[in-house]
Amino acid sequence: MELEVIIGLEVHVQQKTKSKMFCACDNASEELPPNTTVCPVCMGHPGTLPVANKEAIRWAIRAALSLNCEIPESSKFDRKHYFYPDLPKAYQISQFDQPIGKNGYLEFIDPDTKELVKIRINRLHLEEDAAKNTHYSKDTLVDYNRGGTPLMEIVSEPDITTPSHAKAYMQELRLIMRYLGVSDADMEKGHLRCDANISMRPKGDTKLYPKTEIKNINSFNNVAKAIEFEISRQTELWNAGTPPTTETTRGFDAATGTTQEQRSKEGAKDYRYFPDPDLPPLKFNLEKPTTSCEEANSGHEINVYCLKSSLPELPLDKRRRLMGEYNLSVDDANTLVGQKELALFFDNVISELESWANDAADLDWTTQKTALTQLACNWTINRLSTLLADTDKDLATSPLTAENFAELICLLSTNKVNSTNGQKILEIMLDKGGDASAIMLEHDLCQMADDGALEGIIKEVIAANEKSVADYKAGKEKALQALVGQVMAKSKGKANPQAALELMKKLLA
Numbered sequence: 001m002e003l004e005v006i007i008g009l010e011v012h013v014q015q016k017t018k019s020k021m022f023c024a025c026d027n028a029s030e031e032l033p034p035n036t037t038v039c040p041v042c043m044g045h046p047g048t049l050p051v052a053n054k055e056a057i058r059w060a061i062r063a064a065l066s067l068n069c070e071i072p073e074s075s076k077f078d079r080k081h082y083f084y085p086d087l088p089k090a091y092q093i094s095q096f097d098q099p100i101g102k103n104g105y106l107e108f109i110d111p112d113t114k115e116l117v118k119i120r121i122n123r124l125h126l127e128e129d130a131a132k133n134t135h136y137s138k139d140t141l142v143d144y145n146r147g148g149t150p151l152m153e154i155v156s157e158p159d160i161t162t163p164s165h166a167k168a169y170m171q172e173l174r175l176i177m178r179y180l181g182v183s184d185a186d187m188e189k190g191h192l193r194c195d196a197n198i199s200m201r202p203k204g205d206t207k208l209y210p211k212t213e214i215k216n217i218n219s220f221n222n223v224a225k226a227i228e229f230e231i232s233r234q235t236e237l238w239n240a241g242t243p244p245t246t247e248t249t250r251g252f253d254a255a256t257g258t259t260q261e262q263r264s265k266e267g268a269k270d271y272r273y274f275p276d277p278d279l280p281p282l283k284f285n286l287e288k289p290t291t292s293c294e295e296a297n298s299g300h301e302i303n304v305y306c307l308k309s310s311l312p313e314l315p316l317d318k319r320r321r322l323m324g325e326y327n328l329s330v331d332d333a334n335t336l337v338g339q340k341e342l343a344l345f346f347d348n349v350i351s352e353l354e355s356w357a358n359d360a361a362d363l364d365w366t367t368q369k370t371a372l373t374q375l376a377c378n379w380t381i382n383r384l385s386t387l388l389a390d391t392d393k394d395l396a397t398s399p400l401t402a403e404n405f406a407e408l409i410c411l412l413s414t415n416k417v418n419s420t421n422g423q424k425i426l427e428i429m430l431d432k433g434g435d436a437s438a439i440m441l442e443h444d445l446c447q448m449a450d451d452g453a454l455e456g457i458i459k460e461v462i463a464a465n466e467k468s469v470a471d472y473k474a475g476k477e478k479a480l481q482a483l484v485g486q487v488m489a490k491s492k493g494k495a496n497p498q499a500a501l502e503l504m505k506k507l508l509a
């Protein structure tokens with residue numbers, strides 16, 4: 001039987017607001033000792049009243065807008081009841097029938113085919129996170145620091161069809177959250193958590209069959225692995241004539257790469273949702289304000305128009321712009337955009353590069369724009385990014401400026417510096433800062449001018465290496481590389497390796 005796979009993802013994203021969702025407790029409690037950032041409100045003491053964090057609501061609206069959701073004029077908080085030690089009130093403040101955003105979609109580029117994939121988003125709602133349980137062999141310890149952190153739940157429609165799309169969807173979601181600055185969205189730290197719903201059906205069938213929900217997936221690779229395992233498990237059941245008949249919940253065990261059945265899933269009616277009487281309904285203004293957005297956002301009003309107009313350029317738009325405006329390949333655009341700091345730096349480099357090129361006599365921005373931006377892209381991805389990783393440096397705090405980096409690209413582009421010495425200049429700039437041209441002169445790194453000096457060095461090398469010359473003439477290509485290497489060493493790295501290679505060949509012919 002030919003089967004098709006239906007996958008929907010429920011993703012939780014922790015917001016990094018200053019305070020918690022319904023109290024003034026510090027929300028940056030990750031590194032703090034357990035149970036130190038708590039108060040009577042987030043501990044659910046009787047008689048306390050929650051107050052909704054407006055910043056968290058605004059951030060949730062920004063996230064929903066970035067996922068192309070409709071934002072309603074009003075919303076509310078509901079109580080979702082369940083009894084578990086991570087929830088001192090025995091109910092979670094969440095949202096039931098009036099989420100912050102609904103009917104959106106997320107688009108990402110298929111990692112293999114490079115085609116655009118669109119996944120519909122059912123809803124985005126805001127709730128409070130539960131505390132963190134740590135299970136030991138006999139005991140369970142609870143850290144309530146995390147309890148009450150603003151948490152967004154983003155539910156996709158069952159539009160995902162492969163494990164690799166599920167992973168790519170999660171990665172794009174993480175990137176969007178990072179560009180918005182609402183979450184660090186680090187999956188290993190639990191800022192971003194994923195439950196996957198998987199079912200299968202005979203190809204061509206339109207009915208949905210009972211799904212399995214996989215919980216506790218804590219890395220991007222495990223998202224794909226857990227789904228792969230579940231597909232093979234369910235395929236066997238279908239092929240044996242015993243497909244799943246009820247909805248079940250399974251946990252993913254990363255050590256064995258398998259899923260294990262857990263408790264059966266509660267339905268919505270088990271949670272006995274009802275509107276939280278302690279929290280007034282939320283009203284959103286969708287109209288452009290008569291005053292400035294700054295004024296509209298300073299008060300109590302939540303103005304959706306202003307939140308939308310202040311959204312940053314999102315990853316997909318940035319990729320499209322880099323590809324459209326500068327002819328970058330989809331892989332280059334992906335690599336750059338995948339690292340927010342690097343992508344912002346690259347944008348600044350390009351605008352600096354334009355001014356350098358316009359001021360330089362030997363460069364022309366109009367005709368050389370594509371070549372210059374490609375060179376800048378290569379140096380950003382292959383050299384700068386690698387150097388940052390190797391030296392464990394952070395671009396934001398390093399003394400390297402976009403202006404200095406752009407000047408280096410100009411020096412490379414006009415052959416004033418070769419790539420070996422360009423690398424040396426970049427290392428110095430990243431370490432101490434400074435102008436590329438000044439460093440080039442100070443450290444004597446400029447490329448040898450084409451004035452006969454190179455020919456002189458090559459002739460010396462030929463005279464001193466009779467054996468290598470004979471080897472090359474006998475057909476050993478490697479000998480030529482050794483000779484050019486000596487030329488580079490004798491010129492203290494200043495010769496142009498390509499020019500040296502060509503001239504060497506000519507002189508040996």
Ligand SMILES: [Zn+2]
Pocket residue numbers: 020023024025037038039040041042043148
């Ligand atoms: Zn609190």
